[in-house]
Amino acid sequence: MSSVSAASAPNPVSVDDRLAKRNALLLAMAQSVGGASASIVIATGSLVGYMMLDENKSLATVPVSAMVLGTAIGTLPAGMIMRRFGRRAGFAGSSVVAIVAGLLAAYAIFQNSFLLFCLACSLSGFTGAFVQQYRFAAADTASDAFKPKAISWVLAGGVLAGVVGPQTVIWTKDLFDPILFAGTFLAQAGLAVVALCFVLFLKIPTPPRRVKGVREGRPIMEIVRQPRFIVSAACGVTSYALMSLVMTATPLAMIACGLTQTDAALGIQWHVLAMFGPSFFTGNLIARFGKERIVAVGLALLAGCAIVALMGVELSHFWTALILLGLGWNFGFIGATAMLTDTYRPEERNMVQASNDFLVFGFVAFASFSSGQLLDIYGWSTVNWIVFPFVALSLVLLWWLLSHERNKQTP
Structure with a gap:
């Protein structure tokens, strides 16, 4: 249902909430798989780093830190990209980057390349900045009465992500034994593919452009x-x-x-x-x-x-x-x-x-x-x-x- 038809419907609140419920459900499912990437890196990143490093084991936590830094770097671009191109385009693009990040991490493990693995983790973190926006996107098409529920649905997806990520690690860590965790990051890429399928079906209008030269709010x-x-x-x-x-x-x-x-x-x-x-x-x-x-x-x-x-x-x-x-x-x-x-x-x-x-x-x-x-x-x-x-x-x-x-x- 388009935003135009929703606006012309006789009962716009109920129509808007039907659209909001659809979007919130899709975002909750995307959160349950796309949000699992962070827990995968948290659970395995330092262990992979420890195995890769022959000296200076104190750097073993750098992959997890790279993910967090990637999220920090991604917060401002995520907002600008989605304001310019819309939520669906931003989420879909970040899912593609997440797929690349998972494949790159698996390749880095096969090659025993610590720097390449850190880069892959930072890319995962960058896409995490977009995942952080799922809960806000769920409220975009909701009425005031439904907004709290829409956000709660997405948070429920976060709970599922907390299970999906670690269970993925347990099921796949020995897939390419004796090379530990390579299968885990291939699975991470697969989860990003599933998240991409969900966000492609979102229907969230692109926000209006800002009027050039007009200040919005205080400095x-x-x-x-x-x-x-x-x-x-x-x-x-x-x-x-x-x-x-x-x-x-x-x-x-x-x-x-x-x-x-x-x-x-x-x-x-x-x-x-x-x-x-x-x-x-x-x-x-x-x-x-x-x-x-x-x-x-x-x-x-x-x-x-x-x-x-x-x-x-x-x-x-x-x-x-x-x-x-x-x-x-x-x-x-x-x-x-x-x-x-x-x-x-x-x-x-x-x-x-x-x-x-x-x-x-x-x-x-x-x-x-x-x-x-x-x-x-x-x-x-x-x-x-x-x-x-x-x-x-x-x-x-x-x-x-x-x-x-x-x-x-x-x-």
Whole structure:
């Protein structure tokens, strides 16, 4: 159904929601397979890097870091490309790049080329910036009443991706034995083909062009100087960067402690499920208890992850820590994102969201790059001890913001 026919229909709200439901279902299915690429790289990237490197094993986490850096680099181009050419064209193009990334990663493993593998992982990360937009695209054709459900459908696809990715690793890691994980990245390319098939059937109108010379909203520097923006960005960076720091190091730490690759893959599976699963009710918790309290709970869960990880190196310790890490990210990052929405006007939304994502993923990339060095030089305990000062700083900033805003309201 075209947008023209929808506009001329006698009941446009119901027609629009039929189209929105169709788009949301397609995007949820695309998320379940396209979003699996990230968990595949997370579960295997550092292990592949470790096997490829003869010296300086501290660089083993660079492939995962390259993926995160690729996502950071892709955030701004993703928004510009889809604004210029539309959602479907942007998503389809990124799926093609994801296919190339999977094939290139498999080839790099066969050739034992660490640099080529890192390039492939960075391309996977670049396409991940487009996958991040699935949830926003689901709301594009929805009525106000259906938008939350449309986003929830896509988040449900994220939960499926948390299962599909690690299970793909388990089923395919020995496909070309003794060359481990080559089959996994061929399968990653296959998942991207399936995602491409889904996004080609999307029907989302291309947004109108901007009028040249007309400014939309306030200057970005005026927005980012707001205390609420500073604190929400800081909490978002802390939640995501600490999650990346610990998560990137965990598969290597598990192998070093005598656990198996399957144990590591299943640990990442539980972690990703914990990241996305609570999203169905996080919004309700925010509405009931407030954004700042949910962020504080998320930060406390991140600290809880570090405490459990420091208590021992049995399988139960790693898996419990990974689950707490995922829950902490969910509450901390989604709560911080909700706080961010208080800082901009509707016409400023795209600019501020892209700027915030670029800032967040820039720090996430740095944390991911640092993870391997910290683990190799100082050990697993140090990786976890680092969590506490940043959690404490973010909690202090939250307290300062609430005090600042309370004082402003006091006559």
